[in-house]
Structure formats: C-alpha cells, structure tokens
Amino acid sequence: MWRHQVTAGLVLFLAFWSVAGGGKLLVVPQDGSHWLSMRMVLEKLWEKGHEIVAVVPDAALLLKSPQSFTIKTYSVPYTQEFVDKYYQEMGEKSFELTLTALLSNISQLTSLFFSACRHLLYDQELMRYLQDSKFDAIMMDPVLPCGPILAEYLSLPTVYFMRGLPCTLDYKVAQCPSPVSYVPRTFSSTSDHMTFPERVKNLLIGLSEPALCYLFYTEYRNLASEFLQRDVTMQELFSKASVMLMRYDFVFEYPRPIMPNMVYVGGINCVQKKPLSEEFEAIVNASGEHGIVVFSLGSMVSEIPMKKAMEIADALGTVPQTVLWRYTGPTPPNLPQNVKLVKWLPQNDLLAHPKTRAFITHGGSHGIYEGICNAVPMVLMPLFGDQMDNAKRVESRGAGLTLNILEMTSQDISTALRTVINDKTYKENIQRLSDLHLDRPIHPLDLAVHWVEFVMRHKGAPHLRPAAHDLNWVQYHSLDVLAFLLFVLLLSLFISFKCCLCCCRRFCGKKGRTKKAAKSKTH
Amino acid sequence: MWRHQVTAGLVLFLAFWSVAGGGKLLVVPQDGSHWLSMRMVLEKLWEKGHEIVAVVPDAALLLKSPQSFTIKTYSVPYTQEFVDKYYQEMGEKSFELTLTALLSNISQLTSLFFSACRHLLYDQELMRYLQDSKFDAIMMDPVLPCGPILAEYLSLPTVYFMRGLPCTLDYKVAQCPSPVSYVPRTFSSTSDHMTFPERVKNLLIGLSEPALCYLFYTEYRNLASEFLQRDVTMQELFSKASVMLMRYDFVFEYPRPIMPNMVYVGGINCVQKKPLSEEFEAIVNASGEHGIVVFSLGSMVSEIPMKKAMEIADALGTVPQTVLWRYTGPTPPNLPQNVKLVKWLPQNDLLAHPKTRAFITHGGSHGIYEGICNAVPMVLMPLFGDQMDNAKRVESRGAGLTLNILEMTSQDISTALRTVINDKTYKENIQRLSDLHLDRPIHPLDLAVHWVEFVMRHKGAPHLRPAAHDLNWVQYHSLDVLAFLLFVLLLSLFISFKCCLCCCRRFCGKKGRTKKAAKSKTH
CATH class of the missing domain: 3.40.50.2000 (Glycogen Phosphorylase B;)
Known part of the structure; x- marks a missing residue:
C-alpha cells in the first residue's frame, strides 16, 4: 500500500536508512500481561532489521520469555522465587479481597516496581552503556513512569505502547479534552450514556483525579527530581511522548475526542490463527x-x-x-x-x-x-x-x-x-x-510498527504536538481573554453610564435653569 | 496489508458482497475545485466494482468532465454560458475586490447553488428514481447542505468528503472540542501559537460563529424544513454523517483534537507522477x-x-x-x-x-x-x-x-x-x-476508499458516534451536575451553620441559666 509518490530526497533518505541496517531502539517494558503484545511489535521490528535493546530486571514474571533481540538485565533487591510466589498468590487474593487487602496488594506491587526502577536508574554501568549506544528512539510501557524518566535522562524521542495510565493521566498529558458528561472515568463503571447520578459520580471522580495522581506518583516524582537533578512534574515528563500507541478500539471503547499523536492499536494481539495441537x-x-x-x-x-x-x-x-x-x-x-x-x-x-x-x-x-x-x-x-x-x-x-x-x-x-x-x-x-x-484499512500491528519507525526516522513527531502544551491553565481556558473582555465591557458600560449621567445632568440643569429663568420672568 | 484474521462469518459476508458486485453509491458533488479530488475516490471505487450514480446540474463548471460512472443531471434555471462567464470574471474580480464587491460575489454564488439545490430536490422524477434505487450509502461534499437534506430524505448512511464547513461547523456538528486558545478560527489568519491580541480576536470570531452560521444557512434551513415537512436545524442534519473524510493533514493543519469518525485524507490529490508531454x-x-x-x-x-x-x-x-x-x-x-x-x-x-x-x-x-x-x-x-x-x-x-x-x-x-x-x-x-x-502507513486515497466501503458494508458507523450527540448544551458542559453539587454544598453549609448556631444558643443559654442560677444563689 506504500503507493504514494516519494520524492527524490525521501527515496535517498529511506535508502540510506535501509543500507544503514535500520534504526536502534531502546525498550523499557512493563512486566505482566502488558509485555505480551509489546513483544509482538518488537519482534516485527527486529524482523525488519532494527536493533532492539530491552532493559529488564533480573527477577520477573513474563519478561524472561525467549526473545530474538538484545536483553540487558539489571539487578533488583528481590528474588525470582519471591516474584513467582507473589503472582501465584495474586489469584487467590483477588477472590477474597477486602479494601484493606486490596490497598496492601497494590502498595506491595507498587513498591516492588519502584525499587526495580531505582535500581535501573542507579545502575551506573548500564546507564553508561545506554548513553554510549546512540539510540534513535525509546519505546516503553509508561504505566509506571520509569521509562519517561530514562527517556528524559537520555534525551530520546519517545513512543508509548500502553493501555491507559492511572487517573486518566494519558489523556491529560496529551492535552486531550475528556468531557466528564460522556467520557466515563476509570473505576466509574458507567457507560458513555449516563444517568444524572452517574454523571454526578463521574464528575466527582474526575475532580478527585489530580489529587489521586499527585499521591500515586509522589515517590516517582521525588525519584525523578533526585535522579535528573532538577524539579520535574509527572505531567512534564509524560507530555513529551512523540507518539502514543494505545491498545484501544472504538468497538470496545466509547467514542470520544482523541489527539493527533494517539494511535489506536486495539486488537493488535489477535494474530493469525495457528492450527490446534x-x-x-x-x-x-x-x-x-x-x-x-x-x-x-x-x-x-x-x-x-x-x-x-x-x-x-x-x-x-x-x-x-x-x-x-x-x-x-x-x-x-x-x-x-x-x-x-x-x-x-x-x-x-x-x-x-x-x-x-x-x-x-x-x-x-x-x-x-x-x-x-x-x-x-x-x-x-x-x-x-x-x-x-x-x-x-x-x-x-x-x-x-x-x-x-x-x-x-x-x-x-x-x-x-x-x-x-x-x-x-x-x-x-x-x-x-x-x-x-x-474491517480496518491496516492491521494494528503494521500500524504500530509504522509509527515506531516514523519516530526513529524523524527523531520524533513534532508536527503532531498541539500548541496547548505551551499554554498554562488560565490561557488554555481563555480565562485571561474573558477577564479582559469583561473588563472592556464593564469599562464601556461605566463610561456610557457616566456620559449619560453627564448629559442628563446638563439637560436637567439647563431645563432647571430655563424653568427658573421662566419662573423669574413670570414673577 | 489486509493481513488480519477474518472470522468465518466475515469471510462469508465479504464474499457475498463481492459476488453481489459491490455496493451502490449515490454521490452529490460540489462544483469547482472540490470535485477534482472527490472524482479520484469515485473512480477508484468504480474500478473496484461499485455502482456509482452522481447527481449534477445540467450547467456546471467542472462537473461535466468525462466520467466512468453514471451521471444523472437535473435542470437548473441558468445556462452553461452564464456559468462559464461567471467563473471567467471571478479571477478579475478577485484582484479588484472591495468589501461590497466581495459580499455581492459571495451572495451571487450562493444564490446560484441554492437555486440548483431547490431544482434538484423538487425534480420529482429524479427523486422517484433515487428512492427506488436502493443505495447503500450517499457520499457528498457538504460545503452547501443540499447533500445532507437529500441524505435525510432518502434515509441513507452518509460519508462526507470535504475541506471544512463555514464557521467551523464541521467540528461543531461532530461534537469535537476546539479550544479557542490554540485552534485558530476560519478567517482569523493566526497560527496556533497566538499572541494575547490574537487570542482575543480568535475568541471574538469564535463567539460570532453561531450567529454567522445561523445567517449563512437561513435559506437552506427553510428549504430543508419545507422539503422534509418538519422543522429541522442544520446542526441536526449535519450531525448525522457516519464518516467525515477531511482533506487535512497535520504537516499543514495545526495539531488539534479530532473525533473518531474524522478521517484525515490530506494529500489525496498527490497522485503518482506521469511523464511530462x-x-x-x-x-x-x-x-x-x-x-x-x-x-x-x-x-x-x-x-x-x-x-x-x-x-x-x-x-x-x-x-x-x-x-x-x-x-x-x-x-x-x-x-x-x-x-x-x-x-x-x-x-x-x-x-x-x-x-x-x-x-x-x-x-x-x-x-x-x-x-x-x-x-x-x-x-x-x-x-x-x-x-x-x-x-x-x-x-x-x-x-x-x-x-x-x-x-x-x-x-x-x-x-x-x-x-x-x-x-x-x-x-x-x-x-x-x-x-x-x-511517511504514512497507507495512502490517503486507499484510506478514503476503505471508509466509503466501510459505510456501505455496515450501513453506517454507529460505533464511532459519540454519546455527546444525545446531550443538550447544559448536560454536555455538566452545568446541571455542577448546580446540583453547589446546591448540596450550600445546603450542607447552611445546615452545619444552623446546627452550630443551635448548639451555641443552647450552650450560651445553659451558661446564662447557670450564671443566673449562680447569681441567684449568691443573693
């Protein structure tokens, strides 16, 4: 389908790129089921001749599966046995959950990943290797923000491969409008057609999201600021993604606004059927x-x-x-x-x-x-x-x-x-x-591969970045413009009122004087 | 690239569709340069075996070019000579325009197209033919709303092929957010990075758009209500599009929110280079x-x-x-x-x-x-x-x-x-x-053809229609929910205040009584 007209310059550019053996991609994956579909994209990229380096912890659930590309491990302060036992118990716990158990479960998992992230970032030998490796781009599952911190440190153009971030942060960092009136928030368990009470619930969840996000990411924010040696916010780090490959599709997700750098690749894992054993x-x-x-x-x-x-x-x-x-x-x-x-x-x-x-x-x-x-x-x-x-x-x-x-x-x-x-x-x-x-024009796997290659070829996708990133909250919502117009309106009203008052006084004064004069004449 | 896994059902469905000789598409084109790229899509659809019927006026500038598909003409109250002379003079006028000339020019062109539209809708023989023809879908350039009226009359799933509507109505009818702070309005001549005065101008243009739209479409609204024999608004008619093929691309347009049924096909007219004569x-x-x-x-x-x-x-x-x-x-x-x-x-x-x-x-x-x-x-x-x-x-x-x-x-x-x-x-x-x-995953022409076929195959694309269409303005902006929450907040404050007051009174009263009792004791 690459039938389009390619100019001489682009032909040369692509030819050079192809001769040079493709690009070099750094990957920061997330352990668990998220890895399964990301691996498919990486394998396809590897088949197309790209060099792929994934950094993974030396104790993990699924990340250890056999791969066709380079794996760089970093040591973590827990053992493989601990990880295996943790996931084995997870199923049992899910069926007996109380709120306390749920919170303790989430907190334990978060601590596990957080300590892994710290060990990755402070692995000096690995960092030196990554800095010397001259990657074209970095691809990551950003559900936990270790990848975005690393991308910032290495100044690499970034591709996200994801299925959402906590507290709808994925849409917020992309500057994507999400009206609470028909876009259900995470954990709201409502559809896009909401009753009034559901809309109240959805708005309240929406209002609580910034605080939830702040709490959820506190540890990472501190780690990022410490590691990058400057104050950073999660919003700032996350907003730098060039392209976001999102495992969504509108037969499953509710239709909603999207942004130009969001590429929906839901169903990427539905591969061609193999015969049964x-x-x-x-x-x-x-x-x-x-x-x-x-x-x-x-x-x-x-x-x-x-x-x-x-x-x-x-x-x-x-x-x-x-x-x-x-x-x-x-x-x-x-x-x-x-x-x-x-x-x-x-x-x-x-x-x-x-x-x-x-x-x-x-x-x-x-x-x-x-x-x-x-x-x-x-x-x-x-x-x-x-x-x-x-x-x-x-x-x-x-x-x-x-x-x-x-x-x-x-x-x-x-x-x-x-x-x-x-x-x-x-x-x-x-x-x-x-x-x-x-019934789609291109398979999501090919679409994902295209956009990763796009970011590698062009060192990002700046033409897809909305100007909203350069506005603050007041400017984005035009509050300063509205305040200015209100001021102008009030000022004009005030001046008009004053003018009228002045005219009235002069007119009444004249009339008064005329009357007085007339009166004095009659006397 | 059609590599995806097709279930048995879909295979049968597509096979039947293919045996049946493809779909049947009704086309309502717009005269002028808009027609040039639409024709390319239609020719590709025709090559793929679809039956295509275009309704065109019997006096037109470009619509008369040779075509591979069926043309149904309807008579209009002006001659071919008039049209030719009109366009011939257009260039000269453009270089000498005063505001009056500009307005008279627009008004003359609008009247021309409007009378053509009326003649199309009231051509009883043609309407009978269209009703009997059992089309799968209708494709149109909706810059003037004759197509949407016809689509509503024939109850056909609709594909727009367009480059914008007056007063940003295209984004409004698609329920697509367009923040005035960084999405420049038509005729604002600003970029997406605006200075404060530019943002003031852009907001004022934005505020004036509903009124402009109302005025611009008055004639068509009346015609539609008369022809469809019920009160209709342009918003209602335009909002029914299943898919909007828009001749935009983000290397040229400023990045902004889009909706799931908007398909960007900018550059569709850049065909493969032919050798020069x-x-x-x-x-x-x-x-x-x-x-x-x-x-x-x-x-x-x-x-x-x-x-x-x-x-x-x-x-x-x-x-x-x-x-x-x-x-x-x-x-x-x-x-x-x-x-x-x-x-x-x-x-x-x-x-x-x-x-x-x-x-x-x-x-x-x-x-x-x-x-x-x-x-x-x-x-x-x-x-x-x-x-x-x-x-x-x-x-x-x-x-x-x-x-x-x-x-x-x-x-x-x-x-x-x-x-x-x-x-x-x-x-x-x-x-x-x-x-x-x-550098794109699929040529815009193939993308456009896919989505027209999609709408023909599935009789629309309801899964891409946002629930926002079912909300009124107050609900969409959650004003009712906010009012309710404000009421609850004020009520709780009022009750708390009353309770406090009551407690204070009781406490003070008791104290007073105690003091009194103590006083009377000392006496």
Missing part, C-alpha cells in the same frame, strides 16, 4: 454438536481459593458444552465430567474455532480483544485494575454478562453462562462488533 | 541550471486584470528561472522572454520535476498539498475563501511567503520569489514537511 483438537472434536467453552483468568492468575473453584465447577457442570479451564491449583473434588483442567491453553486459537460457544474471562483487555476478534460471547469475572471497566463496556454492548467474583453463587455463574450461549442476541452483538473491528 | 519536457530541459517556476491560480481562475498581469510579468522577468504561467487572458505587452504562457499545465507532474525551484499559487488546498508532496517552496497569492488561512499555515512553517494581491507591487513579487528560491531554509522546511507528509 493434536491434544486440543481431540478435545474440541469430541465436544460434539454442543461445542466448547474456553475459561481462563489470564496469564497472571491461574489458581483460586478451593471454595470458589468448587462453586465454579458446580456451575460448569450445568451446561452441555465441554469446558476447557486453564487452572493450575488442586483439582476441585466436584469437578464435572465435561470440564477439562489444563495448565495452559492456546487461547486465541481455541476462541477462533467454530465450535467455541462462550468465553469465561477475567476481562483483561487482551482476552477481550481475542473474544471480539473471534466473535465469542463472554462471561466476565473482573478481578482488579481496569477489568471492571472493561467488563462494563462488553456488557453495555450486549456481548457478555458480568459477575461479581466476591458475591457470585454457583447459580449466578450457571445462569450467566447459559444465557450468553443460548440467547442468540449475545452472539449477534459480538458478531457485529467483530465485523466492525476487523 | 514532449512540449513541457522541452521547456523544462531548456531551462538549464536555473530550472523552472510553476505559476497557476487554480482551476477556477485563469484571467486577471491587465494592470496586475503586467506588474506580475515585470516581476517574473527579474529571476533567471523559466516561468510556466497558466494564463488564458490577453498577453501582457511587457512579457519577459523567460515567461511562457500556457492555457493549461500538468501541475503535479511539473512540481514533481527536480528542476522546479518554486511554485506561485493562489493557496488552494489542492495546490498546496501538491507543493508539499513535491517539496517545492511557495509564493502564495490568496484570492478568496480559505486561501488566506492556507497561506498563513504555509508561511508559519517557513515553507513559503504570502503576498497581498490587492497591495502587492512588482518589487514585492520579485523579492518574495527570489527569497523562496535563494534562501535555502525555505527548501529545507518544505522538504521536512514533505518527508513527514509522505
């Missing part, structure tokens, strides 16, 4: 006319408390479908015959199989996009983070049903599962979303 | 090391007053380049030897020639994009419409110089032309813009 092919074929249900709580959660597992097992026994359940914990004693426990499953390939009738998921964005790509109705069991909001979006489009993991009974699970399978509207709705989602 | 090739080759200058005031203006023509001829004689001037008027007696007058020139092919040093243009968007695509510095002589704003944009990027056609002297023209040719920064700046503009 013999083991899974046999299970699927044996399911008969009823087909199968795919059940997974994501790459980070594979064990849950036995009580919940038994309740779920009970419910799964009530449907005629074969259920493939990714589960690594001890087998529930009441496991029905139609449920097969597996340690791992090829989720996208199974969802793409025509015999798949439903998908039970925690509502992580990767899973939801795979459900949409393959048009499989969903039962959602959101655990943490953005998953409640994701589930709400799928439900509001009539493509799935959401369960509350803390309160759901066996009956609830069974009813929800049977509804999405048997009520044709769920299949019709997800099929419609799927058709819209897949 | 022998006649032009000979002229270019004879130009020697100095190369050539291309001079055209667009497809609609080819004659100018003799006095201006002589001044321009004088100026062109001061540069060593050969100047190719598209000009159909009488030859100026002082025409220098290095200037060749031609009735028509292959503008894009000439601009793409490596010997081209500068482009003298009226600043129409088509010409400017051809200048950008081919990296040719420009001298801009804006005549009317958006051309002043276009010229300002090119100048603000250091890629050209603007002249005031009413005031420019021969010396001004000569200085400007020599500056853009000899000052290397102009070439460097336009080359940088060109590199950024051409």
